[in-house]
Amino acid sequence: MAKKKAVTEEGKNAEQSGYFRFCDGAKSFVANINKNPGSEKIGPEINFYWLCAQLGLIAYSDDDTKPKPPSTGTGNEMIDEFAGETRHHQILIRAFLMYRYLSGMNFGIDELEEDSAEDIEILMDGFLQTTGSHLKNHGMKELDIFAQKGWDLLEDRGLNHINDLETFLVSYVELLGTYC
Amino acid sequence: MALNCKITGMNWKWIINFEDIHWKANQSSKKIHAETILARNGTGKTTTLLLLQHLFANEELSEDLLERVKYRGLLSTKEIKKIDGVPEFSVDIKIGTKTWTLGYKFDNKFSTATIFTQAPEGYYDSYEMHAEFSTAFENNHELTKLLFFDTQGAGSDGRRMNKKTIDETMKILANIKVLDHARETYIPDFIEAERKKSDKKGSETEKKLAEQAMKRCKSTIKQLNEKLKKAEEDLGSKREQLDKVKENIKGAHDNSKFRDAFKETELLLLKARNKVKGTTKELLNALMDPANLSSKLWRPVQDYYQQLSKSRIPTAIASEYLSSVLYEGECICGNEIHGKEEKNIKERMNKSMGLAILSEVYIMKDKVKDSKVTSDISLLGSRLETERTARDKLETKLARLEGQLGKKERKTLDELGKSQQRLEDLISELEDNIEMYSCNAMGKIRSNKKVWLERSMTIGGDTASKPEYIGECKNIYWLKQIKNNLDKKLSSIAGIEDLSNAGEAITDVFEAVEIEVLAHIQNQVITESTKHLAKYNMQNELRIHSLSNGLACVDANGNVQKGFSTGEELAIVFSFISALSKVTELSVPMIVDNPTKGADPSKLRGIQDSLQGFNHQLILFIYATERNTLPSYFNKKNVNPCTLMRENEKMDGTDGKKRGRYKINYDWKTFDNYHPPTKEGV
Numbered sequence: 001m002a003k004k005k006a007v008t009e010e011g012k013n014a015e016q017s018g019y020f021r022f023c024d025g026a027k028s029f030v031a032n033i034n035k036n037p038g039s040e041k042i043g044p045e046i047n048f049y050w051l052c053a054q055l056g057l058i059a060y061s062d063d064d065t066k067p068k069p070p071s072t073g074t075g076n077e078m079i080d081e082f083a084g085e086t087r088h089h090q091i092l093i094r095a096f097l098m099y100r101y102l103s104g105m106n107f108g109i110d111e112l113e114e115d116s117a118e119d120i121e122i123l124m125d126g127f128l129q130t131t132g133s134h135l136k137n138h139g140m141k142e143l144d145i146f147a148q149k150g151w152d153l154l155e156d157r158g159l160n161h162i163n164d165l166e167t168f169l170v171s172y173v174e175l176l177g178t179y180c
Numbered sequence: 181m182a183l184n185c186k187i188t189g190m191n192w193k194w195i196i197n198f199e200d201i202h203w204k205a206n207q208s209s210k211k212i213h214a215e216t217i218l219a220r221n222g223t224g225k226t227t228t229l230l231l232l233q234h235l236f237a238n239e240e241l242s243e244d245l246l247e248r249v250k251y252r253g254l255l256s257t258k259e260i261k262k263i264d265g266v267p268e269f270s271v272d273i274k275i276g277t278k279t280w281t282l283g284y285k286f287d288n289k290f291s292t293a294t295i296f297t298q299a300p301e302g303y304y305d306s307y308e309m310h311a312e313f314s315t316a317f318e319n320n321h322e323l324t325k326l327l328f329f330d331t332q333g334a335g336s337d338g339r340r341m342n343k344k345t346i347d348e349t350m351k352i353l354a355n356i357k358v359l360d361h362a363r364e365t366y367i368p369d370f371i372e373a374e375r376k377k378s379d380k381k382g383s384e385t386e387k388k389l390a391e392q393a394m395k396r397c398k399s400t401i402k403q404l405n406e407k408l409k410k411a412e413e414d415l416g417s418k419r420e421q422l423d424k425v426k427e428n429i430k431g432a433h434d435n436s437k438f439r440d441a442f443k444e445t446e447l448l449l450l451k452a453r454n455k456v457k458g459t460t461k462e463l464l465n466a467l468m469d470p471a472n473l474s475s476k477l478w479r480p481v482q483d484y485y486q487q488l489s490k491s492r493i494p495t496a497i498a499s500e501y502l503s504s505v506l507y508e509g510e511c512i513c514g515n516e517i518h519g520k521e522e523k524n525i526k527e528r529m530n531k532s533m534g535l536a537i538l539s540e541v542y543i544m545k546d547k548v549k550d551s552k553v554t555s556d557i558s559l560l561g562s563r564l565e566t567e568r569t570a571r572d573k574l575e576t577k578l579a580r581l582e583g584q585l586g587k588k589e590r591k592t593l594d595e596l597g598k599s600q601q602r603l604e605d606l607i608s609e610l611e612d613n614i615e616m617y618s619c620n621a622m623g624k625i626r627s628n629k630k631v632w633l634e635r636s637m638t639i640g641g642d643t644a645s646k647p648e649y650i651g652e653c654k655n656i657y658w659l660k661q662i663k664n665n666l667d668k669k670l671s672s673i674a675g676i677e678d679l680s681n682a683g684e685a686i687t688d689v690f691e692a693v694e695i696e697v698l699a700h701i702q703n704q705v706i707t708e709s710t711k712h713l714a715k716y717n718m719q720n721e722l723r724i725h726s727l728s729n730g731l732a733c734v735d736a737n738g739n740v741q742k743g744f745s746t747g748e749e750l751a752i753v754f755s756f757i758s759a760l761s762k763v764t765e766l767s768v769p770m771i772v773d774n775p776t777k778g779a780d781p782s783k784l785r786g787i788q789d790s791l792q793g794f795n796h797q798l799i800l801f802i803y804a805t806e807r808n809t810l811p812s813y814f815n816k817k818n819v820n821p822c823t824l825m826r827e828n829e830k831m832d833g834t835d836g837k838k839r840g841r842y843k844i845n846y847d848w849k850t851f852d853n854y855h856p857p858t859k860e861g862v
Contacts, residue, residue, distance in 0.1 A: 019623050027627065035612075037604045040460040051467060058477055075630060079623040085468040091547045092470045098544070099484045109480075112487045117495040121533055124494065130536040166460045166568050173463070173561030180474045 015129050018137040019077035021070040021144050022049050025160065026151045027078075032163050039164035044084035049147050050093060051172060056149030057100055058179050064104070067152055069144040081133045094134060097143050098127060183312040184767040186797045188279060189272035194263045195286065196224030197253040199841040201824065205797075207846040208820040214791070214798040216814060218807060219824035220833065220856040223842075225801035226330060229773045231269050233328045235282055237321040238307040238314075241293045250290040259839055263288060270296075275310045282309060316353060316766065323349045328771045329753060341731035341756070344412075350727075351694070353764040354701045359690040367683045368667065375674040387673045389645075394666045396647035401659045408617040408656070415610040422603040429596045436589055438581050445578050452571040459564045466555035473557070485548040498535035502528060620657040633658055645669075701763060702727040708759030712793070713751060722748060724756070731756065750775065751790040761796060769797035776802075776809045788813045804855055814851075821851035833857050 022045060030048045034041045042048050060066075070076040082090035103109070107120055127139040135143065154160050157175065162168040188205050192198035205215050219225055227248045234241055241249070251267060254260045267290065270283025281298035297308040307318065317324060322345040351357045433442035466472045470481070502525050509517050517525065533541075582593055616632050619625055629637055636644045636653035643662040644650055653659050664684075671680030709724045721736035733752065750772070761767055776787055788810050791798065800819070807814050814821075827840025833856025845851070 019626070022627075035608045037608075040457050040464075042464070047464070047468065054467070054470060054473075058473070061480075075627065077623045077626040079621065085465055089469045089471075091544055092551055095485065095544045095548045096470050096481055099481045103484070109484050109487050112484075112491045112493060114491050114493070114495065117491070117493045118531060120488075121494045121496050122531070124541055125533045125537055128537050128540050130534075130540065134540060165464065166456050166564055169460060169463050169467070170561055170565045170568065172467070173557055176473070176477075177558065180476045 015131050016137045017080060017132060018140050019080050020046065020049060020133065020140055020147075021072070021076045022052075022078045022147060023070050023076065023151060025155070026052060026147075027076075029160055033165050033168070036163050040166060042165055045078050046082065046086050047084045049078060050086045052150030052154065053093075053143050053147040054096075054150065055153055055172070055175065056146030056151075057096055058176065059149060059153055060100060060146065062179065066145050067148045069141055069148055090134065093143075094128070094139075097135075097139065097146070098124070100146070101127060101139075101142055183275070183310075183316055183765070185273055185275045185310075185313060185769070186767075187271055187769045187771075187799065188274045190228070191268065191270045191272075191281075191283070192224075192228070193269070194251045194265050194267040195249050195269055196227050196251065197222075197842065198224065198251075198824075199253060200265065201842050201844050203822060203844055205799075206820055207822070208816070208848070212818065212820050213796065214794075214800065214819045215822065216800045216802060216807075216819045216851075217822045217824065218802050218804060218851060218854065221803050223824060225803075226773050228269070229328050229330055229771060229801065231284065232271065232771060233321065233324040235269075235271065235284060235295070236317040236324045236328075238295060238318045239321055241284070246286070246290050246293060249286065249293075254839065254841070257839060270298075273309075273313070275313055278310075280309055280313075282307070315355070316768070320348065320352050323352070326753060327757065327768060328773075329750070330773045331750070331775055331777050341753070343730040346727050346730055347698070349760070350698055350701055350705070353760060353766060354697055356694045356697050359694050363687045363690050363694075367687055368663075371667065371671065371676070371680055371683045374676055374679055375670055378674045378676050387670070390666055390669050390673060393645050393647050393650055394663070394670065396650045397659055397663045397666060400651055400653060401656060401663070404617050404654065404656050404659065408614065411610050411613050411617065415607065415614065418603055418607050418610065422600065422607065425596055425599045425603060429593065429600070432589065432593055432596065436585055438584065441581055442578075445574060445581060449571065449574040449578060452567065452574050455567045456564065456571050459560060459567055462555065463557065463560040463564055466557050466560055469554065471551035472553055472555050478551070482548055482551065485545045489545055489549075494533065494538060494541055496532045496538060497528070498538050499529045499532040500535045502532060616654050617656055619655060622657075625655055625658055636662065699728075704763045705756070705759045708762050709752075709755040712755035712758045722752070724752065750787055751793070754790050754794045758795065767796050769799060770794065771799040771801065773801045774803070774806065775800055776806045784809055792818065807851070816848065820846070821848055822846055823850045823854050825850070825854060825856075829856070831855060 026048065027045055030042050030045045033039055034043075081087075082093065086093060102120060102123060105123055107116060107123070112120070127136055127142075128134060129136050133140055151160075153175070154172075157171075159168060159171050159175070162171065186205070190203045191201070193200050203217065206212070217225070227245075230245055231241075231249065233239075234245070249267075249269070251263055255262075267286040267288065268283055269286075270281050273280050273282060278300045280300070283296055284293040285296055286293050294305065295307050297304045297306065299308055307314070309318070326341070326345060326349065351360060430446070433439070433446065436442065471478060505511060506517065506522060506525055506529075511517055511521065515521075582590065585593070616628070619628075619632075625632060626637075626641070632653075632655045634652035634654075635646075635649040636651075636658060638644055643658075643665045645662075645666070650659070650662055653662070668677075668680060668684075671677050706724050706727060713723055722733050724731060725734040726732045731752065754770070757768070757770060772791075775791065776784060791800070791810075791813055802814075813819070823845045824842055825845070826835065827843050828836030828838055829840070830836075831850075831853045833854075
């Protein structure tokens with residue numbers, strides 16, 4: 001049965017404000033590439049954050065462990081909404097994340113029945129909102145977890161030592177290919 | 181704002197290489213709005229441009245610029261022994277029907293420059309221009325740099341039209357700078373004055389501590405603003421130096437015995453780098469869209485949302501709708517709603533999502549259903565790998581060629597390479613510092629807390645109140661938050677919270693108005709610029725896409741393009757100025773220094789189109805070879821000619837025994853036949 005998240009009446013509809021958070025190592029990686037005059041730029045950190053999260057979301061199908069997300073203290077905040085290139089694709093990004101989230105809460109594709117609608121809706125309601133990133137803090141934290149998972153994978157394969165975007169992207173696409 | 185101004189004359193007296201000359205506009209035709217001033221290399225055209233940028237903005241001249249302005253001319257040939265008059269540079273500006281003369285007077289050592297104005301009503305030892313002119317130009321160096329355009333550095337990365345330039349220019353021309361001033365200065369000063377007058381409520385110690393903190397906060401803001409200004413100036417100068425070093429490296433290649441091999445390899449390398457750059461961008465953009473993942477990875481997501489739709493999830497009725505039914509007291513079937521029905525509806529409401537969240541989910545379902553692959557990631561990855569390998573091979577080839585050069589040439593290139601690296605590092609460091617001082621994105625500020633804020637942010641994320649902690653802050657935005665909180669605290673101590681709150685409310689309103697007006701003007705300018713840009717027949721259908729973060733252009737495929745060729749950048753600046761002029765009812769002159777300098781022959785047509793398409797006054801500073809690069813532009817139909825040459829100078833640039841003073845010729849014969857050597861000379 002679904003592990004339902006307790007949603008209090010007060011918190012149910014309240015819009016929340018929070019930040020996407022990214023670990024220092026990943027942030028330094030972006031800064032190094034953006035600083036390299038011989039490399040094309042990644043742009044804002046959230047572009048790379050999404051590349052990591054996308055990898056994490058994909059890799060989750062083979063290995064459903066979740067790393068610890070960056071802590072919620074000050075120092076690792078990144079941004080409070082989708083920006084850069086992710087802004088144009090934020091709906092599909094949220095859709096991908098919510099698919100993993102609901103599946104992980106025992107609502108896989110085979111459990112999507114009308115009878116479960118109420119439980120699923122409670123989960124959706126606790127996950128989405130209409131301002132900022134359109135994700136409640138819980139949703140943002142979920143994406144942080146997948147970004148961390150992706151970054152850990154990049155570190156495992158030594159891709160974190162690359163200092164130009166073109167070499168990184170070639171390796172990243174190769175890595176994605178291993179999940180196909 | 182309505183301003184119609186035109187430069188009708190320029191006067192150089194004992195500065196740069198000029199003794200005493202007076203140029204007048206429209207000497208050949210009154211109808212033609214383009215003027216061309218031809219002079220040999222190194223006479224002082226670029227220095228004149230820099231003087232104009234500073235003069236219009238009423239800016240002080242730096243030591244470097246004063247050094248450039250210093251008269252050398254006939255002193256260097258000993259034809260004359262000393263300066264024979266007061267050094268001066270001035271411009272005659274016609275605004276409406278009246279003329280003002282605005283200029284600098286220099287002391288004989290060129291250590292100071294004093295601004296003066298000869299206004300229609302009298303003479304002033306200060307900047308006393310027409311009100312609308314002052315509003316548009318005074319302290320608006322960003323605008324004057326855009327209008328008085330040095331093509332050196334054009335086409336590099338479009339940095340001329342950065343966020344600061346665009347925002348500041350538009351704020352001033354849209355008459356909202358005054359709101360900015362009220363928010364930043366007038367309202368806080370007024371509240372502070374009231375605070376000093378009022379009876380205090382808090383203790384003396386409390387007040388003293390808060391005042392000390394405020395003093396430190398203000399002085400730190402001032403220091404950081406100065407550091408920011410200095411870093412921005414340094415960045416501009418380092419970038420210019422880097423461009424020069426790159427030019428020198430190219431020059432060293434061109435002068436070597438492998439000139440042709442270098443040329444061929446450099447050309448191929450440029451193309452290869454551009455290919456890698458383009459594909460990298462394309463692949464990065466493609467990876468941002470999860471729909472471009474392989475079907476094995478994305479199909480399950482699509483199937484999932486399809487299943488949600490099949491199962492009619494969500495089934496919820498929006499809580500707003502249920503609330504409205506309750507309010508009406510009548511069900512859609514027409515029955516009245518009483519106790520039991522009301523209880524049921526309330527229960528349902530509590531479980532139901534809001535309309536906005538429901539629509540979020542429906543939009544998500546539709547988007548996932550309609551999502552399609554727009555780029556083949558795997559194919560792009562392979563293409564990038566191939567292009568990267570080809571580029572690396574050419575890099576190696578270039579390095580090998582350099583290795584085959586003589587010892588001296590290798591040493592020169594080695595030193596230039598080191599200079600390039602050093603400048604790139606310095607530029608990167610300056611960019612980091614500028615971001616640290618000026619960033620106003622709270623997420624980014626917080627994530628750089630350790631270095632940017634230190635103890636000025638408390639562990640809980642609040643503003644610090646101890647002066648020594650405040651002094652550690654290196655971010656202006658955060659210091660302003662600290663200042664706001666200290667303002668509130670001091671107002672509370674002084675018992676004027678209501679006034680302080682009112683000030684805050686007005687500040688918020690002004691800021692909202694600024695944002696709205698700016699966005700509105702930006703939209704209008706984008707629409708107008710697109711119309712203008714269409715005239716320029718841009719090869720890749722380049723158009724202005726956004727002004728919210730500096731000027732951003734997109735090509736026909738919607739790809740954001742940052743780097744421009746000289747012709748493209750000229751066309752974009754002309755279009756932007758034309759659009760801005762129309763939207764803000766402004767007619768101002770533009771000056772372009774060396775419009776075709778270093779331009780690829782294939783781009784000359786674009787530059788010519790840009791020049792011909794500009795409808796306001798246009799003054800071009802050119803040297804002789806430029807006249808030949810645009811033969812079908814520099815003619816009686818398009819421009820008024822003017823040639824600056826020495827009295828005894830022949831048409832081929834050779835001098836008589838005495839060179840004589842500079843003089844001005846407005847005839848086409850001199851303009852067409854003057855062919856001085858291209859090397860720099862006076």
